[in-house]
Amino acid sequence: MREGVQRRGAFGRLVRNPLGAASLLVLALLVLAVALAPLLASQGPQAASLAHAFDGPSGGHPLGMDSAGRDVLSRILYGGRTTLGGAVVSVAIALVLGVPAGLYAGYRAGRFDAAASWTADLVMALPAMVVLLASRAILGSNVWVLMVVLGFLVAPSFFRLVRGIVADVRGEPYVDAARVSGLSDLRIVARHVLIVVRGPVIIQVALVAGLAIGLQAGLEFLGVGSGSTATWGAMLNEAFQNIQRSPVLLLWPGLALGVTTGALVLLATALRDALEDRAGTPPRRRRADALVPADVSRDDRAELLSIRGLAVAYARPDGTEAEVVHGVDLDVRPGEIVGLVGESGSGKTQTAFSVLGILPDGGHVTRGSVIVAGQEVAGLPERRHRRLRGTTVAYVPQEPMSNLDPAFTIGSQLVEPMRHVMGLSRKDAAARALDLLRMVEIPEPEQVLRRFPHQISGGMAQRVLIAGAMSCDPALLIADEPTTALDVRVQADVLDLLRRLQAERGLGVLLVTHNLGVVADLCDRVAVMNGGRIVETGPTDRVLRDPQDPYTRRLLDAVLDDAPPRAPWRPVEARSETA
Amino acid sequence: MSTTASPTGPLLSLRDVHVSFPGRRRRARTEVLKGIDLDVRPAETLGLVGESGSGKTTIGRAILGLVPVASGTITFDGERIDTATAARRRALSRDLQVIFQDPYTSLNPSLTVGDTLAEPLVAQGGDARATRARIAALLDRVHLPADAAHRLPREFSGGQRQRVAIARALALRPRLVVCDEPVSALDLTTQRTILDLLLEIQEETAVAYLFVSHDLSVVRCMSHRVAVIHRGRIVETGESAQVTEHPEHPYTRTLLLSAPVADVAEQRRRRAARAAAAGDF
Numbered sequence: 001m002r003e004g005v006q007r008r009g010a011f012g013r014l015v016r017n018p019l020g021a022a023s024l025l026v027l028a029l030l031v032l033a034v035a036l037a038p039l040l041a042s043q044g045p046q047a048a049s050l051a052h053a054f055d056g057p058s059g060g061h062p063l064g065m066d067s068a069g070r071d072v073l074s075r076i077l078y079g080g081r082t083t084l085g086g087a088v089v090s091v092a093i094a095l096v097l098g099v100p101a102g103l104y105a106g107y108r109a110g111r112f113d114a115a116a117s118w119t120a121d122l123v124m125a126l127p128a129m130v131v132l133l134a135s136r137a138i139l140g141s142n143v144w145v146l147m148v149v150l151g152f153l154v155a156p157s158f159f160r161l162v163r164g165i166v167a168d169v170r171g172e173p174y175v176d177a178a179r180v181s182g183l184s185d186l187r188i189v190a191r192h193v194l195i196v197v198r199g200p201v202i203i204q205v206a207l208v209a210g211l212a213i214g215l216q217a218g219l220e221f222l223g224v225g226s227g228s229t230a231t232w233g234a235m236l237n238e239a240f241q242n243i244q245r246s247p248v249l250l251l252w253p254g255l256a257l258g259v260t261t262g263a264l265v266l267l268a269t270a271l272r273d274a275l276e277d278r279a280g281t282p283p284r285r286r287r288a289d290a291l292v293p294a295d296v297s298r299d300d301r302a303e304l305l306s307i308r309g310l311a312v313a314y315a316r317p318d319g320t321e322a323e324v325v326h327g328v329d330l331d332v333r334p335g336e337i338v339g340l341v342g343e344s345g346s347g348k349t350q351t352a353f354s355v356l357g358i359l360p361d362g363g364h365v366t367r368g369s370v371i372v373a374g375q376e377v378a379g380l381p382e383r384r385h386r387r388l389r390g391t392t393v394a395y396v397p398q399e400p401m402s403n404l405d406p407a408f409t410i411g412s413q414l415v416e417p418m419r420h421v422m423g424l425s426r427k428d429a430a431a432r433a434l435d436l437l438r439m440v441e442i443p444e445p446e447q448v449l450r451r452f453p454h455q456i457s458g459g460m461a462q463r464v465l466i467a468g469a470m471s472c473d474p475a476l477l478i479a480d481e482p483t484t485a486l487d488v489r490v491q492a493d494v495l496d497l498l499r500r501l502q503a504e505r506g507l508g509v510l511l512v513t514h515n516l517g518v519v520a521d522l523c524d525r526v527a528v529m530n531g532g533r534i535v536e537t538g539p540t541d542r543v544l545r546d547p548q549d550p551y552t553r554r555l556l557d558a559v560l561d562d563a564p565p566r567a568p569w570r571p572v573e574a575r576s577e578t579a
Numbered sequence: 580m581s582t583t584a585s586p587t588g589p590l591l592s593l594r595d596v597h598v599s600f601p602g603r604r605r606r607a608r609t610e611v612l613k614g615i616d617l618d619v620r621p622a623e624t625l626g627l628v629g630e631s632g633s634g635k636t637t638i639g640r641a642i643l644g645l646v647p648v649a650s651g652t653i654t655f656d657g658e659r660i661d662t663a664t665a666a667r668r669r670a671l672s673r674d675l676q677v678i679f680q681d682p683y684t685s686l687n688p689s690l691t692v693g694d695t696l697a698e699p700l701v702a703q704g705g706d707a708r709a710t711r712a713r714i715a716a717l718l719d720r721v722h723l724p725a726d727a728a729h730r731l732p733r734e735f736s737g738g739q740r741q742r743v744a745i746a747r748a749l750a751l752r753p754r755l756v757v758c759d760e761p762v763s764a765l766d767l768t769t770q771r772t773i774l775d776l777l778l779e780i781q782e783e784t785a786v787a788y789l790f791v792s793h794d795l796s797v798v799r800c801m802s803h804r805v806a807v808i809h810r811g812r813i814v815e816t817g818e819s820a821q822v823t824e825h826p827e828h829p830y831t832r833t834l835l836l837s838a839p840v841a842d843v844a845e846q847r848r849r850r851a852a853r854a855a856a857a858g859d860f
Contacts, residue, residue: 173685177747180643181699182672184665191698195689343766344737458631487630487793492837492853514767517839520846541843558771560796561840565819569623569803572785 010199013274020270023263030260034080041074045230054246063252066235067242076252079230083213084260086147086231090212091205093151098158099201103189105159106166117163120156128153128215136224143216143229150215154208161204162197169196199275206268210261217257232257301371302331304508305355305476310368310378312350312359325350326532327368332476335506337498339519339540341555342529351529352478352512354378356395357385373475390421394469398481400461404453410464411449418471436467440497459490466497473505480512495521516559520544528552589618589654590787591642591755596651596661598634598641611637613811614651619755622785626802626819628795628834634811635791639757642789643677644668655755673703676753680760682740686732692718692743693728699750717746721776738769745776755787762797774801795838799823807831832856 014020033040042060053069055061063072105113128150135149169175169192178188220233221240232253239249301308312325325347332338342348353359355370357377370378373392377385389395397403404413414433418424424432430449437445440463453461462482469477479498483491499522501507511523519526519540527537528549536549547553598612611634619625629635640646642653644663653661660671679685686695693714700710718727721742732740741761748756758777762770774797780786792798798805798819805822807815807830815828826832836853840846 172687173679173681174687176643176645177677177679177685177744178687178698179645180672180675180677181747182669182702182751183698184669184702187702191690192687195687343768488795488837489630489833492839492850495839496850515839516767516841517846520841520843521839521850544841544843555767556841558767559841560771560800561842563796563800565799565823566624566801566803568818568820569620571620572622 010274014270017270017273019266020274023267023270026259026263027267030080030256030263031084034077034084037074037077037081041071041077043071043074045070045075045078047071047074054242064248066249067238067246072235072249072252075230075235076232076256079232079235079253080256082143082229082231083216083233083257086143086216087209087212089144089147090151090154091209093148094155094158094208095201095205097152097155099162099197101155102159102162103166103193103197106163107170107185107189107193109167109170113163116159120159123153124156124160126153129218132215132219133224136219141224143220143231146219147212147216150212154211157208158201158204161200165197165200166193169193199271202275203268203271206264206271210264210268213257213261213264217253302333304334304336304373305330305332305510306369306371307331307351307355308369310351310354310370311366312347312354312363313366315362315364321366323366324363324532325354328529328532328534330510330527330534330537332508332510334475334508335502336525337502337509337511337523339523339526340510340512340529341514341516341519341526343514343555345531346529347532348512348529349480350532352480352510355510356389356393356478357382358389358395390417391472392474393476393478394472394474396462396465396469396477396479396482399485400458400465401453401485403465404461406453408452409449410451410453410456414449414464414468414471417468421472432471433467436471437464439470439501440464440467442467457490459486459494462486462490462494463497466494466501470501470505475508477501477507477509478512479509481514482511483518484513484515491518498522516544516556517561528555588620590621590623590656591617591619591789592652592654593617593638593642594652594654596638596641596653597649598637598646599649600646610649611811612641615808615811615813617789617806617813617816619787619789621754622781622787623804624781624788624790624802626798626805627789627791627808628793628798628805629808630793630834632810633808635793635808636759638808639677639759639789639791642755642757643675644671669702672699672753673751674754675757676748676751676755677757677759678741678744678748678761681764682737682744683732683764685744686740688732691729691731692723692735695732695743696728696747696750699747703751713750717750720749720780721746736769737765738773741765741769741773742776745773745780749780749784749786752784753786755789758788758790760792761790763792763794770797777801795823795835807834829856 015024047070049069051069052065053067055065057064061071061073063076066072066075101116105116131153132146132149136146139145175188175192178192216231217233217236220231221236223237235253236250239253242249307328307330310325310328311323313321313323315321328351330338330340330351340348340351350359350363354365355372355377357380365378368378369376372388375388377388411430411433414436415426415429418429418432419426433449434445437448442448442460442463448456448460456464482498483494486494495518498509502509513519523540525538526540526543527534528543528551529535530551536543536547536552543552544556547556593615596612596615597610599608599610602608615638617625617638627635627638637646641648641661644660648661652659655671655675663671696714696717697710700713705713714728715725718725723739723742723746732743735743761777762773765773777788778801781788790798790801802819804817805819806813807822807828809830815822815826815831822831823835826835833853833856836849836856840849
């Protein structure tokens with residue numbers, strides 16, 4: 001049941017995982033042994049001879065005899081049939097109930113979803129053991145009936161899992177595209193939804209099977225099982241009653257249970273890794289990476305920000321490194337706005353992040369020098385870099401909304417850092433927050449301080465972040481696509497604000513952007529990046545008017561500002577006549 | 580000239596279309612579209628410009644039947660489609676198609692490009708052999724190598740994925756494609772090549788586009804006519820040159836002046852004009 005539905009690639013990964021291979025092997029051996037019980041056991045599970053009660057291991061009975069003189073090996077093997085079979089029944093019923101209901105509820109939402117979710121919550125709230133005991137009193141002590149009831153009880157776990165995933169997938173544009181392609185809902189579910197649900201369901205099957213086996217054994221151990229039938233739980237019960245006389249009888253069913261549930265849980269873990277195709281995490285770099293110093297004199301360098309020969313590399317999972325920035329030189333003078341322009345993957349953000357010391361995991365500066373206000377920051381320990389970020393350098397990110405914590409008010413997000421970094425009292429910090437919001441031209445700042453991020457617009461959120469960046473009175477502002485997520489009218493306002501701050505405070509700005517219009521609007525100088533290198537630097541007007549590098553020229557050619565408007569439409573027939 | 584099907588008459592018409600979304604927790608419904616009138620003629624591109632939240636994307640989704648229309652009518656080729664049944668909707672997919680903004684989420688990551696392209700063909704009952712031939716033709720049409728069919732979306736760049744999405748939209752030879760910000764997620768240089776591809780395809784197949792974008796410069800060079808949408812209402816419609824060079828509505832004017840251009844002197848002039856016009860809208 002488990003292996004059949006997987007992709008070959010995932011199965012290959014599962015088998016290559018030692019944990020997966022071992023647990024699969026154990027389970028396969030167990031199933032095989034149980035299936036071949038008549039061949040392996042010397043007698044039936046119920047064949048008893050009181051004369052041999054509590055006999056130790058002997059030729060035909062390698063595990064000895066129990067209190068009624070029955071062969072322990074035989075009972076383990078035949079009992080496994082009931083135990084494993086019961087688990088299969090429970091899981092099958094849970095799958096049949098939970099998965100289709102979850103698919104339907106997640107995909108269609110509405111009333112069915114509400115009713116099914118309510119039912120699922122109710123069932124999950126019931127204590128399984130109590131329900132099983134009650135159902136035994138009503139339905140009789142048949143182990144199979146109990147496992148059917150258990151199937152109903154665990155069905156909500158599949159329902160909830162599937163419903164949650166489907167509800168997420170339903171909103172994906174590719175599902176919309178499939179609908180527009182003319183696919184029926186059934187087909188969309190089969191093609192686009194099942195594939196996503198499959199992995200988590202397979203993992204859940206392994207976990208639920210282990211749970212079912214454990215619960216069943218627990219019931220039997222309490223003596224609530226099907227009396228005469230051999231199961232591992234019943235054997236435990238029987239052994240427990242004779243624990244003084246022959247403690248070893250506890251060992252065999254206990255071992256069988258432990259190995260089976262253990263193997264199932266480990267298999268679930270291995271399945272998760274295999275199905276989610278987890279790449280190994282890149283090795284953490286050592287702190288003391290020797291930095292290759294750039295061989296440059298200090299006299300031609302800007303006093304605010306000066307980058308020479310900067311290279312940034314990322315560790316690959318196999319231990320090698322991929323260099324993404326290959327030797328960048330860049331200067332920002334006090335009071336100057338410098339644009340760093342490039343397309344995705346050009347390395348512009350990596351360069352900015354290196355200055356800030358916030359490269360993502362695995363990324364690090366491999367060589368070069370970055371001097372911020374007289375201090376070398378390449379290779380600076382995180383603690384000292386953090387101090388620099390709070391005081392000399394400030395950062396304005398691209399996505400204003402995702403950079404505000406939805407759980408806190410605007411006020412607390414401005415006030416707390418000031419109290420922490422600048423040591424202001426709560427009152428002083430609050431007053432300063434108000435001043436900052438006024439400075440970034442936010443109307444009704446007192447009210448905005450009390451609002452939560454979802455209650456303000458994107459443009460307002462970006463102003464709040466700029467206010468936060470200004471709170472420590474920085475000398476250098478690094479803005480990473482600060483207006484990309486904003487509408488043009490809001491963008492124009494934010495650009496005006498940045499221009500004003502720069503003029504009033506003599507702020508130096510490194511503006512990372514892909515938008516040449518923003519560069520023309522704001523920047524004194526511009527550096528164009530392509531493939532991890534700066535291909536051209538110069539005064540904005542000169543670079544935009546008379547680009548020297550072929551890449552800059554290509555970039556400018558792609559700008560549509562000067563493209564003529566499209567000619568008016570003419571009927572199709574008229575076109576072919578004149579063409 | 581034939582007189583039966585008028586070649587100059589609209590292919591798609593929206594009349595007084597209202598769309599509203601249910602409010603959260605017993606709040607009133609929010610009206611997203613407040614009476615939209617639009618026409619798209621055969622082989623025409625109508626540009627639809629607006630800011631986020633203006634309702635521009637909702638118009639496209641209403642046409643495609645992805646959101647219900649509260650009142651008003653949508654007519655395609657003389658047939659009313661806003662009330663179409665699910666079965667009729669599926670048949671309409673032959674004529675009405677879509678290209679979404681984000682080429683990363685609009686392709687199912689676990690299906691090969693070939694499977695994605697086969698989807699509309701198989702749904703309309705194409706046989707395996709014809710489907711394979713059509714996929715090869717489509718890949719060629721959007722300038723992707725033939726072996727792309729056997730690869731997964733993650734092996735392609737954003738621009739290449741958008742080509743796949745275009746090929747999927749073209750698979751059934753539609754007469755109208757809703758292009759919902761088709762180049763907004765792409766790099767500048769890639770954007771240009773995708774726009775050229777769309778123009779090339781229109782030239783060849785006489786498909787009509789409803790071209791939805793926030794970028795006036797893109798809309799201007801792509802569209803015969805431009806409609807400007809603001810808070811659920813169309814505030815201005817006209818020939819591309821008319822709307823983008825001599826806008827009449829103050830909102831259009833602000834929109835135009837707000838978009839920065841890559842020319843320092845010209846941008847300085849616009850900034851001054853925008854400051855002078857401040858308070859106008």
